[in-house]
Amino acid sequence: MRLKGKVAVVTGAAQGIGAGIALRLAQEGAAVVIADIDEGKAARSATEIAGYGAGAAIPVVCDVSNAEQVDALFRQALENFGRVDILVNNAALVHHPGSNVHFLEVTDETWQRALAINLTGLFYCSQRAARIMVRQTAAGMGTGGAIINIGSGGGSRAHRQLMVYDTTKGGLEAATRSMALDLAPWKIRVNTLVPGNTEVEHSRGGAIGPEFAEATIPLGYPATPADIGAAAAFLASDDAAYITGQRLIVDGGMDAQLRSPGVDTKIDPAIADRI
Ligand SMILES: NC(=O)c1ccc[n+]([C@@H]2O[C@H](COP(=O)([O-])OP(=O)(O)OC[C@H]3O[C@@H](n4cnc5c(N)ncnc54)[C@H](O)[C@@H]3O)[C@@H](O)[C@H]2O)c1
Known part of the structure; x- marks a missing residue:
């Protein structure tokens, strides 16, 4: 219950990683606002979370690339829960057929849409949340806050045929560092x-598929939304009170390796008997 009394807004929380994060934050005691464009799934996710009885959860229909809708999202968060302590920028144009194409065939529409959701949406939500957090400090309602931006390995190393997505995730990492510095005076941490x-749901086994997990991921299996939720709860909590402007990678060892397990030097199965 590290987040008891806190209020969290999680974008794209109707399903997938966002739903896993929202659930874990609620289990840690936070009241959670489920912001998503998918009304039905957002309502289902909120009901599921409220069922855990730890914290309240409400669904709010919101397209993060629409400034008026983002204003309405934070108005509803304040009307329902009176404050905002945590923002998770998770919503993104992902698993989208138009974006998984060779650079030579990327359309203007895909480029503009990905930037609008993945970066403009992050800007709208982060600035509104941070302004509320700063006003809370000025009003003596407690200091600080946490903003968590959900990135991708593509933010620092490239996927093939995913140029637009990777570009937005690189921008997200730059935004994290910059916001972390500007907001540090108020103890608002950004990671x-x-x-x-x-x-x-969209991709069983993650983007590479379960059949390739063992060959590419050192731990041998894909993450679950609960794995990512656990790390988000840590970053949102006071356990991470001195961590800001950083990147926490939760990837079963993928980023640490040069070659995939499937093509690298094999472990001798007899090693356990020799040592
Ligand atoms: N699944 C993975 O393997 C993986 C790996 C690395 C990073 N990520 C990142 O994790 C985050 C979540 O990915 P996921 O796999 O759970 O995706 P997902 O498609 O399952 O979920 C994304 C959610 O965002 C919502 N959404 C889309 N556009 C929106 C908008 N304009 N406004 C509000 N909500 C919107 C969708 O309705 C959906 O509920 C993304 O930022 C993605 O880039 C995912």
Whole structure:
């Protein structure tokens, strides 16, 4: 219950990683606002979370790339819960057929849409949340806050045929560092959380598929939304009180390796008997 009394807004929390994060924050005691464009799934996710009885959860329909809708999102968060302590920028244009194409065939529409959701949406939500957090400090309602931006390994190393997505995730990491510095005087911490290949409804086994997990991920299996939720709860909590402007990678070891396990030097199965 590290987040008792805190209020969290999680974007894109109707399903997938966002739903896993929202659930864990609620289990740690936070009241959670489930912000998503998918009304039905957002309502389902909120009901599921409220069922845990730890914290309250409400769904709010919101397209993060629309400034008026983001204003309304934070108005509703304040009307329902009176404050905002945690923002998780998770919503993104992901698993989208138009974005998984060769650079030579990227359309203007895909480029503009990805930037609008993945970066403009992050700007809208972060600035509104940070302004509320700063006003809370001025009003003696407690100091600080936590903003967690959900990045990707593509923010620092490239996927093939995912140029637009990777570009937005690189921008997200720069935004994290910059916001962390500007907001540090108010003890508002801003960090990037990088999930590895994570199993969600859209992609069983994560983007590479379960059949390739063992060959590419050192731990041998994809992450679950609960794995990412656990790391988000840590970054949101006072356990991470001195961590800001950083990138936490939760990827089963993928980022640490040069070659995939499938093509690298094999472990001798007899090693355990020799030592
Ligand atoms: N699944 C993975 O393997 C993986 C790996 C690395 C990073 N990520 C990142 O994790 C985050 C979540 O990914 P996921 O796999 O759970 O995706 P997902 O598609 O399952 O969930 C994304 C959610 O965002 C919502 N959404 C989309 N556009 C929106 C908008 N404009 N406004 C509000 N909500 C919107 C969708 O309705 C959906 O509920 C993304 O930022 C993604 O880049 C995922």
